[in-house]
Amino acid sequence: MLQAIGRRRAASPAPLASTCRAAVDAAPRPCAKGASLKETVAETIRRSDTAATPRAVRAKREAPRRRCAATKRDGTPCTIFALASDPHCFTHSEKPDTVEQRLAARARGGIAALAKRGGPIELPPATFTSREAVRAYIEKLADAVVAGKITAAQSNAVANLAGVVLRIEELALSAKIAAIEEQLSADERRGANAPR
Incomplete structure (x- = not known):
């Protein structure tokens, strides 16, 4: 029986204090000389954390974010x-695929916005007679704005058109009045020149 115990000890792995095992490594790695158990565990966690995240994700996380290179309308x-x-933001990018995405987002x-208002409203046809x-x-139109069925900008557009009408x-009307006044003045001139 003693021989069996001796064989088990010989087959067991090296003591924990002399090796470090990262979560992603298959083979044991020797610890830094003089490193405490706490430092060893911290190093193992750091190595396993960085090894578990893809390189692109780590680079993106560590890289400073750039600002858009474009200028706004006000300069x-x-x-x-x-x-x-891209050196530009989503709004200022000129790449064709980003432009398509931007147009789709606007649509x-x-x-x-139309769904939020409840869809297009039914107003009777405008009769500006x-x-x-x-x-x-x-x-x-004012009632529809107050009810939230149309925007103030839409009602302003229709009101401007009504003002034009x-x-x-x-x-x-002023042209008709001018024509009537011209006729009256012509009649008065004829009446003044007519024999009595």
């Missing part, structure tokens, strides 16, 4: 971080 530099493969944003009709239509009507 100040863009403050958004640049894309990894999704418009669709989401009289001042009263314009006033009634503007009141319907009213100005055109005013010009047509």
Whole structure:
């Protein structure tokens, strides 16, 4: 029996204090000379942590982030971080695939905004035949803005068009008035020259 115990000890691995085993390494690695058990464990954890993460992820985590190289419309530099493969941000990138993604994102944003409002609203067709009709239509627009069915910008656009229609009507009306006044003055001149 003593011989069996001796064989087991000879087959057992080297003592823990003399070797370090990283979580990803298969073979034992000798510890630094004079390293404490705490330092050895910390070194093992550090090696296993960096070995477990891919090199690209570690490089990305350690690399400083660059700012976009473009300037904004007002002339100040863009403050958004640049894309990894481009010196510009998502907004300023000129790469074709990024431009397509940006256009798709804008379309999704418009669709989401429309869905948030509940879709397009049903307003009666605009009939700007009289001042009263314009006033009634503007009141319907105001109600739709208050209810959140259309944006203020949309109602402003329609109100501006209604204002243009009213100005055109005013010009047509002033032209009619000018024609009537011209006719009256011509009639007065004929009446003054007529024999009595």
